[in-house]
Amino acid sequence: MRIFAYVLTALAAYLLGSVPTGFLVAKARGVDIRTVGSGNIGATNVFRYLGKPAGIFVLLADGLKGWLAVVVVAKLASSLVFPSAEPQRQEWLAIAAGISAILGHNYTCWLHFKGGKGIATSAGVLAAFVPWALVVILSIWIVVFALTRYVSLASICASFALPFAAWLTQQSWRMVIVTGVMGALAIYKHKANIQRLLNGTENRIDAKKPLPAEAPKQAS
Numbered sequence: 001m002r003i004f005a006y007v008l009t010a011l012a013a014y015l016l017g018s019v020p021t022g023f024l025v026a027k028a029r030g031v032d033i034r035t036v037g038s039g040n041i042g043a044t045n046v047f048r049y050l051g052k053p054a055g056i057f058v059l060l061a062d063g064l065k066g067w068l069a070v071v072v073v074a075k076l077a078s079s080l081v082f083p084s085a086e087p088q089r090q091e092w093l094a095i096a097a098g099i100s101a102i103l104g105h106n107y108t109c110w111l112h113f114k115g116g117k118g119i120a121t122s123a124g125v126l127a128a129f130v131p132w133a134l135v136v137i138l139s140i141w142i143v144v145f146a147l148t149r150y151v152s153l154a155s156i157c158a159s160f161a162l163p164f165a166a167w168l169t170q171q172s173w174r175m176v177i178v179t180g181v182m183g184a185l186a187i188y189k190h191k192a193n194i195q196r197l198l199n200g201t202e203n204r205i206d207a208k209k210p211l212p213a214e215a216p217k218q219a220s
Contacts (some may be wrong), residue, residue: 002089005082006096012077013069013097017104017121020111021061022046025054034111037203038192041108042116044151044205059120062105066124069101070094095178098125102182106189117189119155122182126162130175136165149204152193159186 022041026033029050037045043062047055074097078090102122108115126134137158145154163180171179187194196202 002082005077005093008081009074009077009093010096010100013073013100014104015109016069016073017065017101018108018110018115019065019104020108020115021065022058022116023111025058026050029054034114040116041111043120048203048205062116062120063124063127065105066098066101066121066126067128068124069097070125070128073097073101091174094129095174098129099178099181101125102185106185117155118186119159122159122186125182126179130166130169130171130179132169133162133165133171133179136169137161145205149206150197150202151205152190152202153197156187156190156194159183159190162186 020041022033022043022045026041026046026049031050033039033041033045033049036049039045043055043059046058074090074094077097078093082089082093102118102125104115105121106115106118107113123134123138126137140161141154141158144157145151148154160183162183163176166176166179193202
């Protein structure tokens with residue numbers, strides 16, 4: 001029964017996280033977001049090529065996926081399949097749901113297992129798990145972005161700081177480890193951005209972009 005509860009939770013959270021919000025929003029506007037800019041389906045690429053309202057919507061929707069996975073999916077699975085679970089077991093179910101939602105976003109089954117970088121979805125998971133640690137890394141993100149105008153660099157710095165923020169806000173050792181895994185995954189998904197940052201070819205958020213039909217696709 002325990003294994004079934006974990007499998008059910010992970011599968012449901014993965015499917016929730018795998019909803020390709022950015023792709024669907026862009027497709028509704030007649031644009032395949034995978035063919036413009038970085039080719040990423042996340043909020044940043046949507047913001048650059050479809051504008052602020054679309055970008056903000058995708059950002060919030062992707063974040064909501066992570067929050068719902070932890071707060072709704074994990075608790076629902078626990079109450080239906082594993083109602084007698086002690087608090088520690090329930091926490092592990094929530095962790096399984098959060099990680100699965102992020103993996104669903106990063107490797108969505110609807111787009112041949114190619115998705116986003118998981119920053120917004122991770123933020124939603126963190127809002128449910130460790131809200132004060134999220135406040136710390138969000139502050140770091142804002143400072144780095146304000147100084148550099150690089151979304152990728154701000155996200156990388158915030159991801160690196162995540163487990164330290166969890167430790168500083170007195171989270172359990174499980175949460176420190178889990179947030180460390182989440183931070184490492186986010187940095188790994190930014191490997192192409194890291195290379196462009198080193199090469200000096202990474203785009204700033206305030207750089208003027210061509211129309212979607214004219215935009216060349218960068219290496220993802």
